[in-house]
Amino acid sequence: MPIENERLLETLSSLDGVAGQEKTVGEAIAARLREIGLQPETDRMGNITARREPAAGGSPFHALLCAHMDEVGLLITEITADGYLKFSPAGGIDNAVLPAKWVRIGGELPGVVGIKAIHLQKMDERKKLPETDAFYIDIGAASREEAEKQVKLGDMACLVGGWHELGADLVMGKALDDRAGCALLLELLAAEQPCRLTGVFTAQEEIGLRGAQVLANRIQADLVVVLEATAAADVLETEAEETVTCLGRGPVCSLMDAGTIYPPELIKLITDCARTAEIPLQYRRGAAGANDAGALQTAGAGQRVITLSLPCRYIHTMRSVASRTDYANWKKLVINLLERLSSPEESARFSRETSGKDAGKQ
Amino acid sequence: MTTPEENWRLLRELTAAFGPSGREDEARRLIAAAAAPYADETREDVLGDLIVTRRARGAADGRRIMVCAHMDEIGVMVTHIDENGFIRFSPVGGFQAARLEGQRLRFQSGLTAVLVRQHPGAGQDSAAPPRFYLDAGLSPAALSEAGVGVGDMAVSAVEMTETAGTVSGKALDNRVGCFILLETLRRVQSRHDLYFVFSAQEEVGARGAKTAAFALAPDLAYIVDATIADDIPRNPVVRLRLGGGPAVKVMDRSVIIAPARREAVAALARSAGIPFQWEIIDQGGTDAGPVQLSRGGVPVAGLAVPTRYIHTPAETAAKADILLARDLLVRCLEADMD
Known part of the structure; x- marks a missing residue:
């Protein structure tokens, strides 16, 4: 099953947007929003917001959909006398991913993460993974002075990865976490919707839900739907009870993670949506990690949140792999959910008016 | 001051109620019913x-x-x-499986299952952290029939036991606080508007108190919780003991109480002849943290019941401390505000 707008996903996934430096991704998203006739607004954290009112006769139910723009990367912390760049990870990156990888600094300057050739390693060095501070980026500069002409401390290096097809149904991209969510959100904003939709492309999720924190102070909705890419662990030597999600088994509904316990009545509604529309659905088995839902649930007097994700292998590397069929089903599920929530019955059940009133100001 | 027998029955019912973080419905219904006769409004x-x-x-x-x-x-x-019907799980809050090996857990549907340490497997690294599962003795189909599936939660299945001076069981943290609030609610005569918040999702990071504090925007807040009593064998420095009176919070990982606030509570205790202990804990946060930081800041004070073996099914507290905490809370709420 094709992704309707696969070019869009490819473009977004390939752009560099390490946490805190999402500008390029934000500009591409804003341009697309203007193309579809919406007015993007950017706040001080770099979150981009666009609103879409329903057609005449639509439901007043207000859904806030969000996807984060940022990806994990490396922040340059030091330039050595030899012209090498030391770095600190921005977001969670496995050191095993780093050695000998091609990086891009500031969206253009190429570099490589240096590693001692196997010939030069001592026996014990071959057996264990180096600490982060043993790594460096080589940009081919001969000295600190030469490197300083091209790089400043605080610049971000982004792992480089292209776009490839893998087998019949899978695609491999650099930053599917969470450009897949961004692409889906753009698709949803481009179409007529049955209720009020606010779409937010958030900044700095990977380093602690920071964009969402500010967003939460500004906008409150009847329901927040976080569109994420989540870890698929259907990989070798992982037992069934440890596979958080699997590729090809449909979109993922979260039950609990480190930031949020999701409301059972919403999990039930989503399960029911999937069953009725014959969309495969999996629950996220595993409670590690957190996403923007954590910041949004406890903002103000609280709001209802749910996370619907695309399962993704090799997440937080530049080779994330996802299924086109899952993507198509993910989209179907979100559209289905919005339709259900726009019915008078569910709209009444889940609107802010029916819960969370200010108990102090009667 | 004596308390009729039936009040300990209320604490027993409160501890028995099912209510892990995010699934507090049963506990909430019980508390709402107990509060109803004294409430002007409940939401x-x-x-x-x-x-x-x-x-x-x-x-x-x-x-x-x-x-x-x-x-x-x-x-x-x-x-x-x-x-085969073996159940894998994730902890909700500070649940330590290693301390509950062999104990029974109960699901909301009433089904119970035993917590078992997984065999490491032939030739596996015995130094690897142990893993656990639940065994209800049922097939997946039978589990589903019994109302248990992925996403459902379970809590300890033990019932509260009582001696002349103590209570012991699961969830004293913090049904003992709920009990004190309910007992206070039926006694208190205050010139202030009082908002009794039975908060949700504290054990996973004080999430409910955060939104409640925002909605209420109070002038002052008292947080009532169970805290760690460490008067146990071979502990060289005992900070809080059973029977020493309620603990008045100085600090925990999430909050430092303003000296004037804790002194105000201490002064009320002294004037009423209520013994108390200072609570200084360097592990664990409480609802006091997010409440203090709500909106432009809220003055907070904290009372706690010293409790041994916190986060086990054998949490143990002294009845006298519980009643004294209630008496002190009533005085705090009836006192004039500066």
Whole structure:
């Protein structure tokens, strides 16, 4: 099953947007929003917001959909006398991913993460993974002075990865976490919707839900739907009870993670949506990690949140792999959910008016 | 002061109620029913907090006090059921499987299962952290029939036991706080508007108290919780002991109480002849943290019941401390505000 707008996903996934430096991704998203006739607004954290009112006769139910723009990367912390760049990870990156990888600094300057050739390693060095501070980026500069002409401390290096097809149904991209969510959100904003939709492309999720924190102070909705890419662990030597999600088994509904316990009545509604529309659905088995839902649930007097994700292998590397069929089903599920929530019955059940009133100001 | 037998029955019912973080419905219903005769208004918010309003009596001074005790307890959530019906889980809050080996857990549907340490497997690294599962003795189909599936939660299945001087069981953290709030609610005559918040999701990071505090925007807040009593064998430095009176909070990982606030509570205790202990804990945060930081900041104070073996099914507290905490809380709420 094709992704309707696969070019869009490819473009977004390939752009560099390490946490805190999402500008390029934000500009591409804003341009697309203007193309579809919406007015993007950017706040001080770099979150981009666009609103879409329903057609005449639509439901007043207000859904806030969000996807984060940022990806994990490396922040340059030091330039050595030899012209090498030391770095600190921005977001969670496995050191095993780093050695000998091609990086891009500031969206253009190429570099490589240096590693001692196997010939030069001592026996014990071959057996264990180096600490982060043993790594460096080589940009081919001969000295600190030469490197300083091209790089400043605080610049971000982004792992480089292209776009490839893998087998019949899978695609491999650099930053599917969470450009897949961004692409889906753009698709949803481009179409007529049955209720009020606010779409937010958030900044700095990977380093602690920071964009969402500010967003939460500004906008409150009847329901927040976080569109994420989540870890698929259907990989070798992982037992069934440890596979958080699997590729090809449909979109993922979260039950609990480190930031949020999701409301059972919403999990039930989503399960029911999937069953009725014959969309495969999996629950996220595993409670590690957190996403923007954590910041949004406890903002103000609280709001209802749910996370619907695309399962993704090799997440937080530049080779994330996802299924086109899952993507198509993910989209179907979100559209289905919005339709259900726009019915008078569910709209009444889940609107802010029916819960969370200010108990102090009667 | 004596308390009739039936009040300990209320604490027994409170500890028995099912209510892990995010699934507090049963505990909330029980508390709402117990509070109803004394409540001017009762409501629930999005996070699952129960907010019971008791308006000022007599010459109202227009001040608003939030009194908060969390009603959720630690537990587990089912993440996977294998083809033989063995249940894998994730902890909800500070649930330590290693301390509950061999204990029975109960699901909301009533089904119980035993917590078992997984065999490491032939030739496996015995130094690897142990893993656990639940065994209800049922097939996946039978589990489903018994109302247990992925996403459901379970809590300890033990019932409260009582001696002349102590109570012991699961979820004293923090049904003992809920009990104190309910007992206070039926006694208190205050010139302030009182908002009794039975908060949700404290054990996973004080989430309910955060939204309740925002909604209420109180002038002052008291947080009532169970805290660690460490008067146990071979502990060289005992900070809090059973029977030493309620603990008045100085600090925990999430909050430092303003000296004037804790002194105000201490002064009320002294004038009423209520013994108390200072609570200084360097592990664990409480609802006091997010409440203090709500909106432009809220003055907070904390009372706690010293409890041994916190986060086990054998949490143990002294009845005298519980009643004295209640008496002190009533005085705090009836006192004039500066």
